[in-house]
Amino acid sequence: MNKILLAFFLCITICLPVFGQAEAVEAHTVVILENKLQAVFGGVESGKFVNANIAVKSLPGLKTFTPYGSDGLSGARFEVGSGERPSIPCEEFYQYASNDNPKNGVSFSSNVPWDPSPRQVTKLKTNSKIYRSIVRKFLKKQGLRNPVVNITALFKVDLEGDGVDEVVILGERYVRFxxxxxxxxxxxxxxxxxxxxxxxxxxxTGEFYKQAVRFGAPNRLEISSIVDLDGDGTLEIVIYGAYYEGVWAEAYKIKGGTSSKVLTTGCGV
Known part of the structure; x- marks a missing residue:
C-alpha cells in the first residue's frame, strides 16, 4: 500500500509538469500572414482560429514563414519582423516588415504541424462557355437582367476531402471602379x-447593383489562396479585397451546404 501511495505522489510531482508542457506546446499559436496586405491575418491555437490581435503576440518568436499561392503550391521560405499597427487607426490590423515578402497568397509560420495544401487546386479557363452560361444564369437570379459576364478566377478543388470536386468562381464587373x-x-x-x-x-460573399449608386464603396475581389488554414482537413478560400479607401482579407470555410467566414482583417477609412 505504501509503495502505491509513493508511486502516486511521485507521478503528481513528475508527471504534471510534463502534462503542462505538452499543453503549452499544443496551445502554441500557428501564425498566418496575408501576403498582399503584408499583415498578420490571424492564427490557430489548439485547432481553433484566433484573431490577428492574439496571433501577433507570437510573431516575435516565429521569424520563418512558408507562402502558399492561389494554386495551393508553396514557395520559398522568407523571414519577417515583428508586427505593428499602421499610422491609420485600424483595429486588429498589424503589418510586418520583410524584404522577401511574396506578392500574394498566405503564409504559415514554421511551427505549422499540418500540410496546408493536402490536395491539388486546378486552375480552369475563365472563358469557358459552360461556366459563362452558369454565371449568367446566377447573375439573373441576383436581379441583374442583362448581365455582362466577367469571370476573373475559376478553380476546381476537393475542398472537404470527400473525393468530390467543388468549383470556385470569382466574378466581377465594374464600369468604373x-x-x-x-x-x-x-x-x-x-x-x-x-x-x-x-x-x-x-x-x-458578393454585391450586385441593380441600379447605379452614387456612393456604394464597392469591393474588388481576388482569390489569395485555397488552403487548409486550421488543420481540420477542409480547405478554406482566402480572398483579398479592396475598395477606394481601404483593403482587407477574409477566409471562408465551406461545410455541407453553407459558407462561414472564419478569419478577417483589414484597414481603411
Missing part, C-alpha cells in the same frame, strides 16, 4: 458543390 457604381456592376465569390447528387450554388 471608385466610390460609386453603375447599373449591372457586381463582384462575388461562388462555390458550386454537389450535395445528394444535385449541384448547389453557395454564395460566400
Amino acid at each position: 471608385g466610390p460609386g457604381t453603375q447599373k449591372g456592376d457586381y463582384s462575388f465569390l461562388l462555390v458550386r458543390k454537389v450535395i445528394n447528387g444535385k449541384v448547389k450554388e453557395i454564395l460566400a
Whole structure:
C-alpha cells in the first residue's frame, strides 16, 4: 500500500509538469500572414482560429514563414519582423516588415504541424462557355437582367476531402471602379458543390447593383489562396479585397451546404 501511495505522489510531482508542457506546446499559436496586405491575418491555437490581435503576440518568436499561392503550391521560405499597427487607426490590423515578402497568397509560420495544401487546386479557363452560361444564369437570379459576364478566377478543388470536386468562381464587373457604381456592376465569390447528387450554388460573399449608386464603396475581389488554414482537413478560400479607401482579407470555410467566414482583417477609412 505504501509503495502505491509513493508511486502516486511521485507521478503528481513528475508527471504534471510534463502534462503542462505538452499543453503549452499544443496551445502554441500557428501564425498566418496575408501576403498582399503584408499583415498578420490571424492564427490557430489548439485547432481553433484566433484573431490577428492574439496571433501577433507570437510573431516575435516565429521569424520563418512558408507562402502558399492561389494554386495551393508553396514557395520559398522568407523571414519577417515583428508586427505593428499602421499610422491609420485600424483595429486588429498589424503589418510586418520583410524584404522577401511574396506578392500574394498566405503564409504559415514554421511551427505549422499540418500540410496546408493536402490536395491539388486546378486552375480552369475563365472563358469557358459552360461556366459563362452558369454565371449568367446566377447573375439573373441576383436581379441583374442583362448581365455582362466577367469571370476573373475559376478553380476546381476537393475542398472537404470527400473525393468530390467543388468549383470556385470569382466574378466581377465594374464600369468604373471608385466610390460609386453603375447599373449591372457586381463582384462575388461562388462555390458550386454537389450535395445528394444535385449541384448547389453557395454564395460566400458578393454585391450586385441593380441600379447605379452614387456612393456604394464597392469591393474588388481576388482569390489569395485555397488552403487548409486550421488543420481540420477542409480547405478554406482566402480572398483579398479592396475598395477606394481601404483593403482587407477574409477566409471562408465551406461545410455541407453553407459558407462561414472564419478569419478577417483589414484597414481603411
